Amino acid sequence: MKKNTKNVSICPVSEALKVIGGKWSLQIINEIGLQKRRFGELKRLVPGISEKMLIQELKSLVGFGILHRKAYKEIPPRVEYSLTEYGVKVLPIISQIQIFGNELINKKEN
């Protein structure tokens, strides 16, 4: 495994989980997909999320370079979020997790 400057191992899985490890990030990324989504739109699309968690996650993902944020200078405000070229690389993870999640659901039904 790779080491950092202090010669401590860096685990790719751990590094990834710092970015997409929370309760909501994957759901948000999934709803954005290859589109542009407004804040209010995401609020509706991600069921159960609070406004606080939504902005918190959006900010974090923007900070990690996963999301791009475009604010229009209008009143009332309009902000659009979309995946960056890095963000797009999260989508295959989601696909795999969905496959597994569906297996779990089918398994439960027995």
Add this chain to the structure above:
Amino acid sequence: MKKNTKNVSICPVSEALKVIGGKWSLQIINEIGLQKRRFGELKRLVPGISEKMLIQELKSLVGFGILHRKAYKEIPPRVEYSLTEYGVKVLPIISQIQIFGNELINKKEN
């Protein structure tokens, strides 16, 4: 999206995260891979994990049908963990996360 008996939506991603959403589960599953691993072995292989978290996760994963636990009636005790047929289906998720994690690491280095 699928609905359960109470007509509430079930999200495959959420369901999957209930099983593999913690800090350690993916690392543990990754270390087991297609082999058999003893408790003590995993303790060494997963750096930084406490004994408590290790058994807690192992128990949980056994409960979800991801891991198989085989205890030998010996003293000192010997217990071997391995992936079930369901557990094996987590490996592609890990592969994808590793790809993404490595991208993050490379990105940081600039």
Add this chain to the structure above:
DNA sequence: AGTAATACAAACTTTTTTGTTAGTACCTTA
């Protein structure tokens, strides 16, 4: 009799994550 090895268990504390509530700025329209 004392120690070592292995795989845990239980009680408790700390840390992290998530949720709740109330409030802001700005312009438009009634």
Add this chain to the structure above:
DNA sequence: TAAGGTACTAACAAAAAAGTTTGTATTACT
């Protein structure tokens, strides 16, 4: 003048996850 719509912010509370410490059973070996 007052209310409405949008994207936030901040303070605080609750819940969930993770960490720490101490202890257990069993047998073999010294």
